Amino acid sequence: MPVLSAFTGTPLAALPVSLPADARTAVERAREVHPQWRAIPLTHRLTILRTLGRRLSSQRCGITPAVVHGCGLGPEDAAADHRIATRLVTAYARTADKHLREHRRHFWFRADTRHLSPRPTAPSAVVSYVDAARPLASLVEGALPAMACGSTVITRVDAATVVVALRTASLARKAGLPGRVWQFTAAPGPGEAAQLDAVLAEHADARAPQCCACDGTAATASASGLLVVRHDAAVPPAARAAVGACFARAGRHCAGTTIVAVHDDKWPGFLPAFQRATMRETARMAVHSAIPPPMAAWADAWADTAITAGARPVLGAPGQFAKSTRGTWEPLVLAAPSWRETPFGPRPAGRPPRGPVALVIRYTAWSDVLHLARYTNRHLGIFTRTKAAQLLPQFAALPASDIRLNAAPRSGLLPLQTLRGLG
Template structure:
């Protein structure tokens, strides 16, 4: 496998003391807060010292947010749109700064980091320009035609708690806050501490764009320490993370009778049908399995390939995988970066070693690369994976994929669906209609035909989320902003109500209404 670049021993110029000092000052924590130091995945060197918030700090942040939220909700949609579009421009103008930060904190390649910049630009533009229409009062059909004027209004929930993960530090932090803010909510967010500088950078830029103080705040700390304070204060909970944590959050939200949206784990499948373009599908498999070193919720970990093309496809995919440039560089030269933390390296190593010990074959990769840095692991393809192996049905969340041949499409669909998860899937076929028909039978919230995940994820006007153990609720599209609102129905009854007019008996009135209902049905009124 070519390298591949030696680790960058220094931190990028963007990550200087002046910047980190300004950003860490935005953490809602006491001046004398305990600090925690994060480490750079590329090298293991100390990266940033961050203040840790206490439950009292979280309570205070929510109090400030509630004070700020009323004025923010009263701010015109036009002004909110202006702020978000200015944020959009700043993200694009200052992208090199945040690309450095994302790489330094997560260990991903610059190519993968840039996708987060584009994602946030698309998300910001979409909600800035779509929210006025989505949230405007909507006329609804009244109970009695012409006599009942019914309007649906949308009010902000209040203060939304957002808990965002480390693997996509800009997309998951800003991407979920943007629609909540555009809907008139305040946000108190807990980004993962490992990638908090990136999240704080987004907050800093939003303030530069004109967001009022207190409307979006960030707290840092372990969920075991401040999670209860977040849940206890929130009017709505947005969480991205593990299925186990998501279950606890759903339970606690249910106890409080507040809403929650949860994007959780996945064991995503890719189907390569017998008419697929082998070279194109092999390129697609690279894009499906190894971005961000496989540390993304929608990446592919299981691949089902038609027997007729299985050997040719596997040979092509394995050859291309072995040619990937893995390493550390603050430029666009590397194709695969580092894992982010030691726990992920331990999981990936344990999953691969367990599979090999139980009979799996390594077609590419299969080992850590400490020569490149402490957390690098080669992009890995496994064959002969069986149910007794840990990675057969458990999420690895790393650069590892298992390949299985199939003879019958119905069997492949059944095997792809044989998981409690249901987040993302991919289908490859030269016949678009057939590919879409197969896609519709897969139990996943998003399915891509002749693409890995970017087509569905980037279709920002359509909902994105999981089925089963992959979560509840949706981000993106109308669902992605309406979930942050409370619908209210205002019905104004005019002239005649539901009681009989003066002088008309209830029996006669019932007969009149019965006749009217029959007429309405007959003329096609809904």
Template sequence: MASPTVPAQGAAAHRLPQQKIDRLASHIASGEGSPTATIPTPFTGEPLATLPLTTASDIARAYEKARRVQEEWAALPVRDRVKPFLALPDALVARRSEILDIIQLETGKARRHAMEEFLDVALCSLHYARRAEKLLKPQRRRSTMPGLTRVQELRHPKGVVALISPWNYPFSLGASDIAPALMAGNAVIHKPDTQTCLSSLWVLDLLVSLGLPRDLWQVVIGDPAEIGDPLLDGADYVSFTGSTRGGKAIAERVAPRLVSYSLELGGKNPMIVLDDADVERAARGAVRACFTNAGQLCISIERLYVHEAVYDRFVPRFVELVKEMKLGTGLDFEASMGSLTFQRQLDNVTAHVDQAVKAGATVLAGGRARPDIGPLFYEPTVLTDVTTDMDLCANETFGPVVSVYKFSDVDAVIDRANDTPYGLNASVWTKDTARGRRVAARIQAGTVNVNDGYGAAFISYDAPMGGFKQSGVGRRHGAEGLLKFTEAQTIASQHWMDLEPPGGLGYDRFADMLANSVKVMKKLRIK
């Protein structure tokens, strides 16, 4: 049974006014006579916008501008630096339809998934705007010698941050990381993917209208082979979200300069449905966890482990819900899943499914492309009988495909969940939340959601989010999501006596005094 569709909209609905495109393009760091690139909308393959590209010399000029404006920006009180971001949520709400259209048109995703990006930028920027002053203010630290040594920790901005954001969540994974970097006092040179740069340009234009200095956040677009190295070579810090292969290449490039970085990379994320799970709730949660943004989500579930006690009830219900999903190109909330974004993604998904089926996997739902809807559509797909010799068993598919496995032993399934070089996200379903948390603590992943697929952890902005193993280095969100863009400095002042024997006291007796003081401090719980 094919996934149902919603009526297609006319070609005019999948275009943007040229005046708007020109305004957004004015924020791209590019010179006169720059080469251009035309980006299509994945829904139809028709041209969406023609944009000027950045060259290596443009990168150098961007860094010069950024360093000048960053010094002035960093000198401002934090309460002034957060003002544009405090105003941003209201401005986003007022122009919600405009940005949702842009996100859909450049990515091909369903509007309900574009809405997740909208909410993330609004809420994450507000979270840090409310907390930046407290996180960045000088902190008193305890001294080993109270009263004699006074210790203070300061936070200084890194300088100019190179931030490389991915194509799959361009609005969210650009702006929500750039906001804390700017609040921390940095300037940012931002390289979004060329295909999906319009949403970043849109929010940059909006922030400039809210008072952000124009050259503080600069957008560069182009071929990584041409501008990637100059971008990395000029940075004081690098933030990257993308593939594990890309993250390793970045780490190698910046290592000789000992430039620090944060990397959120790939995943092959597991979901475990325990024997006491609410089957209906888990089945509906699995649809969201596996097929949001057509599976083009680094924290999406691609491996689904179901306990034998509920397998025969869960799998049919899950498959039924998947077959009911509506595919469509509309700029409304009717479609439950949209398009893939690139031909290469469609090719990869097709190759993984076809190879698995040829090797003996069984298709329970989906399993084919849908060019009748749009050039890059692929049905949400559920497979069983997937074995370790198949590519989609262990390799990230990054598309609307999930493989389902039956299990009987919890210890064994935790081992299977952890049997991967990745460790980004995981999901556990049970009616016993305490049990779910115990299982979650044994899974080697940076975030684990109990009775949710990915959203519960991701929108908990006060908690860190990132990957174990080859899924990343560093964290977004939490205090670290802002403080990683700073350098910590300790200033200690000594009072009343120096750190040497007083008067004519010999060093042997002074050493005895120091040794005995350790016992005294322990007894008095000073240390």
């Protein structure tokens, strides 16, 4: 499997490809080593994780180039991903220590459950995945909590994320992680990845709780996030947060926002503020994150559909992403009036993509926001002074489950959510 630089196309390495039989073998090896790994005391497992966190923090210069050239993240986005991953390692170790000890104490002191094992029943072989838009964070999010609970992990990687994963695993080995506790299967393309995923789903015991998975294609990626600016919101912080939500990491992370809904009262002030904040961010960024070709084509096609339906470009040139050189694109901002005044139809110009394009929509009725939330993913940001207890129940039947007030949508799961998802 050739590993190429996402910016220059230069060959970086050649690594072996995993076949479906290799995936079955990895699961068998994971089950063989699981009893020994589970028998290791919790304190020792957490010590390994803490040591890995320190090594990951100190080896930034060795990890960041793999994130930049392998996954196509710009220098600032790569540094942010490394910073988030380092914090996650510490947070997982601290939360796992508290959560697992409380779990044992709960079962040990209850008279009617003394016959049960004091240890939580974590699965033996767990499968995790890596998102090229947040490689280190998703790698840590999928593997480390499962290993802290006593599970063994098989991580499926691709040509973009394999170098990052192997360098992180090397640091884990140096931190004291035994062999075969963390294994990898590598796929060169979407077809081979689908075969490996099918085998791993059939033979492994569980899938690690992770945030939205994405391989950069329109067929398998979930829709983008949504940002809402209500009538009682503060415009300057909302405009600054929208820039990062829409264009950070080329907008291709799972919390990347394509649709920004702005109340009619805030429309005159928000759109100019958003344009100015976007231009300042573009001038500050020396190198953007690269856009995968499938994602670029998806963003261009969706923008053309939105313009045909009535949206107007206010910043950037439509149709630029597929033609642009890696890391040299410009953000595209489209503006549209209310759905009730434009021929968008029942869906907002098709499924919104993940990519550096933002459609700012003016709305008057709150029902329009709930309509838009039907076509976005679980990540939602709302800028408002209204109490959460009044707003959150209205999204109960919609995809939005990760809702943040007065902040942009953010990728990832909380450490306690991950540990509880593992049982």
